[in-house]
Amino acid sequence: MTMKHILLFVWQLPQHILGLLLRCLCAGRCRAVKRKGAAVVFFIEHFWGGICLGAYIFIDYTLINDQRILTHEYGHFLQSRMLGPLYLLIVGVPSITMNIFCRILGPQSRFSARYYQRFPENWADKLGNMAEERKLF
Ligand SMILES: [Zn+2]
Numbered sequence: 001m002t003m004k005h006i007l008l009f010v011w012q013l014p015q016h017i018l019g020l021l022l023r024c025l026c027a028g029r030c031r032a033v034k035r036k037g038a039a040v041v042f043f044i045e046h047f048w049g050g051i052c053l054g055a056y057i058f059i060d061y062t063l064i065n066d067q068r069i070l071t072h073e074y075g076h077f078l079q080s081r082m083l084g085p086l087y088l089l090i091v092g093v094p095s096i097t098m099n100i101f102c103r104i105l106g107p108q109s110r111f112s113a114r115y116y117q118r119f120p121e122n123w124a125d126k127l128g129n130m131a132e133e134r135k136l137f
Pocket residue numbers: 072076095121124
């Protein structure tokens with residue numbers, strides 16, 4: 001482990017603590033683990049979509065071949081690296097809040113249909129797609 005890795009781990013410490021907790025909580029349902037660049041991706045049975053907590057990405061196992069969600073979560077990974085301790089406040093809170101509204105209103109609602117067009121989801125898509133195009137991992 002290099003000094004860069006240590007500094008990045010500390011820079012994103014709140015996300016990493018939550019990510020390690022979630023990893024422990026989901027350990028029995030983890031069906032596959034992949035690496036995507038510097039991120040570790042856990043595919044979990046009976047998960048609720050995807051979430052990125054620092055270098056740890058969690059995705060529902062049924063989405064294991066869904067490149068779009070992997071690219072999107074990788075965009076959140078890049079946001080986490082940029083924002084460090086502010087990630088949960090700037091990205092996590094609005095993302096989870098919108099996600100809850102989408103679940104309440106249902107997938108067919110107009111609000112849900114525009115989920116990925118709003119901040120910070122549109123930014124995650126943009127960063128993830130840029131990383132894919134430039135093969136940054
Ligand atoms: Zn997202």
